Amino acid sequence: MKQTLAWTEYCKSLAPAIVETCAKVSVSSGPVALVKALGAALPEWKFRHALSRGGWYRLGGILDHQGERVSDNLESWVENALDERDGDFAALCDDFIDKKLYATRLVGQTHYLVASAGDSTDGFLQLEIEDLQEMRVHQLFANEPSTLEELVDPRGGADQPVPVGLPFYTFRRIQHIGAFLGRMLAQKPEPAPIHRMIDDWSKSSASNTSAYFNHWVIATREHLDRYHQPVFRAQPIATLAGEAPEFAAASGTTGLKLNEALSHFDRESGYPMAWYFHMLTSKAVPYWVAQAVVEDSLGGFAYLPQRDVDVVRHWLHQPYAL
Template sequence: MNAPTAWGERCRQLAEPVVEACSVTSAAAGPAALAHEIRKYLPDWPFREVLCRGGWYRLGGVIDADGVRVSDNLEQWTVAELEARDGELGVLLDDYAGSTLRATHLRGRTHYFAAATPGRASTDFVQLEVEELQETWASPLFRDDASPATLDELIDAPCGGEACAGEHGPRCGTPVEAAHYRFRRLTHVGDLLARMRTQALEPQPIHRFVADWDASSAGPATAFCNHWAIALREHLDRFRQTIVRATPIPALTGEAPRFGAREGTSGLSLHAALLAFDRAVGYPMAWYFGMLAGKAVGHWVPAAVASDAAAGFSYLPERDLAVVRQWLHRPYAF
């Protein structure tokens, strides 16, 4: 996974102008403005937003009640302070008793953009991830009503309610500064999935997912990157090699449509529910891929579809029925 590739080097080159575009675009202007700015730097790469995911945060820095910044990195600051006291957390708490120092959080959303690349494969596209970050006030670090037993409890304490306001400054969640964009990652998805195949003898679920997309009616009907973003997670194995896990995320605005059939449904009623779901999402076999990467469609549906086909009522094209039967033989999901 660590070996460089032509696409890996190309993405590194493309990243530089994207970083510049992020730095000059106000987050208040929205992702469409960012995409427009990126096109100024990379006119041959028509990136468009596919998905936005929010609701997460990271640890931020340390600020006193007057807004004076003590550190940009809360974790590094607390570790250094603890090491200066020979690892004695109690001594650290005593030394800062009555302090008005506050932690901050970086609350964020991840914007996924996609741009097609030459090639006929469904994964021939580049995915750009940009974070929209806003630093906010978090809990006082050394509250009189809290006695953290570990460093983690100290640096990531829950909101202290009334203790987060008054003499300790603004309430938790109050912005410290305006939101801004930060480049996260630029990935050629096809290249990444090819390299991921070297991690294990068996393909990962994402490889089967893409193969099913290509084999089903969805593949020729629409572009994969119109409907899916790929969430990536990395970790180091015991040999210090980078291991990547990839999960498809549906590019839907809001919640997935409701699947209009309960377990036990079959025949015309089930067929109608499949068609309605596919139309609501916008491509054929959406119910199948929604089942694999979501909870809107139950895992009972493929068996019911195959049972209908065996009884002589086959409402799916043969290519789609083959995908369903293969899943029943070797089921998987995310």
């Protein structure tokens, strides 16, 4: 636990240099320039770009019809305006229906960067940097909203988003993944699926060929439940470009043909046992394959190393999915 806390504090100490780097690097120069700048700011760490995930947005602020900023936080502005009217939503709409106010969104993607921090499977730093652009979206109150959601984030609006400024980088978080997973176990000693995946990687042929973070990042979340106890979530995301390879074997396939399908999947993915880890996560490989692999091994057709057969057999006895 002491080591977990030490990593947590150490990661916090790296944040100021990362924030400064994000402010200096232009998004138009791309992730390569970002990695280079981080290397200069934190020479003790060799970060590399692992994955980008986009297609999301969060609520922004409010602009008037001349583009002047009314508020940086749309939700807070609405809450305060409602409080001033004793929660009367209709009065709020009546007061602002004739004022041309526009909501903004921060549209972006998350860049995951990783760096080795030890020999263990989960011994790596994961840095998340967001690439954001503020966009002016719908005109507030023009759609005659009847709920708060319809006011702040209506669906299917006709307004075309208009960029407010240039895209920019912003620091989200940096964490030692092993320390995060350790905190999960401290809060709930029963291993979660992500712990079992890490353990399976360590025991399989994959660990002898490549580091886990060369092929996976882990999306983490932490919040407090209604009893103010921490709740942790961790979801592995494959860093493969595009979709997982196609698994070319029909249900019931065994022996040589199954071996060929597994080998092809692994070659396309870049490491042994990729088929197994995608069976757990992306579901690109169906579950029947695990049973067939073990039955082939018991029948004397040993195309997998024993350590990999043991991993699959253990999963059959205690299955899990992510």
